[in-house]
Amino acid sequence: MVDVTSFFRPHLKKVRPYVPGKPIAEVQRELGYVGEILKLASNENVLGPSPLALEAIKKELPNIWLYPADSVYYLKKELAELHGVPVESIVVGNGAVEVIYLLAQATLNPGDEIIMGQPAFMIYEIMAQMHDATRIAIGHPDYRNDLKAFAEHVSDRTKIAWIDNPNNPTGSYCSKTEVLEFIEQVDDRCLVVIDEAYQHFVDHPDPCDGIELFKNGHENIITLRTFSKVIGLAGIRCGYGIMHPELALMLDTLRINFSVNSLAQVAVLAAIKDKEHMVKSRQLVLDGREYLYGQFDQLGLSYNETQGNYIWVDFGYDAKGISEFLLHEGVIIRPGWIFGSPTCARVSIGNQHQNEIFIEKLKNALKTSVGKSKQLSV
Numbered sequence: 001m002v003d004v005t006s007f008f009r010p011h012l013k014k015v016r017p018y019v020p021g022k023p024i025a026e027v028q029r030e031l032g033y034v035g036e037i038l039k040l041a042s043n044e045n046v047l048g049p050s051p052l053a054l055e056a057i058k059k060e061l062p063n064i065w066l067y068p069a070d071s072v073y074y075l076k077k078e079l080a081e082l083h084g085v086p087v088e089s090i091v092v093g094n095g096a097v098e099v100i101y102l103l104a105q106a107t108l109n110p111g112d113e114i115i116m117g118q119p120a121f122m123i124y125e126i127m128a129q130m131h132d133a134t135r136i137a138i139g140h141p142d143y144r145n146d147l148k149a150f151a152e153h154v155s156d157r158t159k160i161a162w163i164d165n166p167n168n169p170t171g172s173y174c175s176k177t178e179v180l181e182f183i184e185q186v187d188d189r190c191l192v193v194i195d196e197a198y199q200h201f202v203d204h205p206d207p208c209d210g211i212e213l214f215k216n217g218h219e220n221i222i223t224l225r226t227f228s229k230v231i232g233l234a235g236i237r238c239g240y241g242i243m244h245p246e247l248a249l250m251l252d253t254l255r256i257n258f259s260v261n262s263l264a265q266v267a268v269l270a271a272i273k274d275k276e277h278m279v280k281s282r283q284l285v286l287d288g289r290e291y292l293y294g295q296f297d298q299l300g301l302s303y304n305e306t307q308g309n310y311i312w313v314d315f316g317y318d319a320k321g322i323s324e325f326l327l328h329e330g331v332i333i334r335p336g337w338i339f340g341s342p343t344c345a346r347v348s349i350g351n352q353h354q355n356e357i358f359i360e361k362l363k364n365a366l367k368t369s370v371g372k373s374k375q376l377s378v
C-alpha cells in the first residue's frame with residue numbers, strides 16, 4: 001500500500017485544519033433536531049441579502065454557462081470609484097479569505113515571521129503553517145490586538161503583521177491613533193494587513209480606515225474588506241483587498257482563474273448600491289449589542305464590548321459544555337477552544353427574536369452544571 005503522506009511537504013503535517021461554524025443542515029442531520037435552528041456561529045447577516053442582489057442573480061442565471069469575466073472589471077471599477085483608488089490597487093477574490101491566501105503565497109518563505117493577536121482570525125495562523133513560517137502570537141488580558149507589543153516583535157524576519165480590526169473573535173478594536181502609531185514604528189519593515197471584514201459595524205469615536213492610511217502614503221498597508229458580512233452574501237464568496245499596485249498584480253497573477261464567479265460579480269455590484277439594506281443591517285447589530293450586553297450583565301457574565309456583529313463571552317470555566325448544550329437545543333455558537341480560549345465563546349448577534357431565544361437557552365445551559373467542568377478540554 002502506498003503511503004501517500006510520504007509525498008507531502010513535511011511542514012504541512014503541522015497545518016491545523018480550519019474549523020468552520022456548523023452549518024444548519026449538519027446540525028439537523030447529526031442531531032436529528034427538528035425545531036428552529038439558530039446559526040449564531042459565523043457572523044453572517046441575519047437579514048439576508050439585499051433584494052437587489054437576488055434580482056441581479058436571477059437576471060444573470062441564464063448566462064452561467066459562460067465563464068465569468070476574469071478581470072472582474074465592472075466590480076473593480078465600482079470599488080475604485082467608491083474608495084478613490086486606482087483599479088490596479090484592487091484584488092477581488094473568492095471571499096476575502098482568497099486574498100489572504102494569495103498574500104501568504106506571494107510573500108511567506110520558510111522561517112519568515114508573521115505577527116498576529118491571540119486570539120485572532122485563525123486563517124492567519126493556518127497561512128503561517130502552510131508556508132512553514134513562524135507565528136508570533138501576541139495575547140492580551142483584554143483580548144485585544146496589542147499593537148505596542150506587535151511593534152516590539154517586528155524583526156528583520158517579519159513579513160506580515162495581521163491586524164483584524166475589529167478582532168475576530170473578540171470584537172476588540174484598535175483606534176486610528178493606535179494604528180497610526182504602530183505604522184510609524186514599523187515604517188516599511190513589513191507588510192501590515194488591516195482586515196476590516198466588520199468595518200460597517202464599527203461605531204468607535206476614533207475609527208480607523210486602512211484605505212485612507214494607504215492613500216495617505218503608507219504603501220505597506222493592505223486593507224481587506226468582504227461582502228460576507230453587512231452585505232449579506234457570505235454564500236456567494238466575494239471579498240477584496242486594496243494594496244500597492246505591484247503587490248496587487250502579483251496576487252492577481254497567482255489567483256486561480258475565474259475564482260470570482262459571475263453570480264457573485266453581479267450580486268455584489270447590485271448589493272453595494274442598496275444603502276438602505278446596509279443601514280438596516282448595521283442598526284440591527286447595534287440594537288442587538290445593547291440588548292445582549294444588558295442580558296449578560298444581568299447574568300453576571302463577563303464579555304468584551306464589541307465593534308463587530310458578534311460578542312465574545314468569557315464564562316471563567318471550560319465553556320465547551322455550554323456550546324454543546326446550546327447545540328443540542330438548536331443554537332449554534334462558536335466555542336472558544338477553537339481559538340485557543342476554552343473558557344470563552346463567540347456569539348453572533350441575531351435579530352431580536354433570535355437573541356431572545358439564545359438568552360433563554362443560555363439561561364437553561366447556565367442552570368445545569370453542564371459547563372462547569374474544572375478540567376479544560378483543549
Ligand SMILES: Cc1ncc(COP(=O)(O)O)c(C=O)c1O
Nearest residue numbers: 095096097121168197226228239
Ligand atoms: C476577520 C475576518 N477576515 C476575513 C474573513 C473572510 O471573509 P470572506 O467570507 O470574505 O472570505 C472573515 C470571515 O469570517 C473574518 O472574520
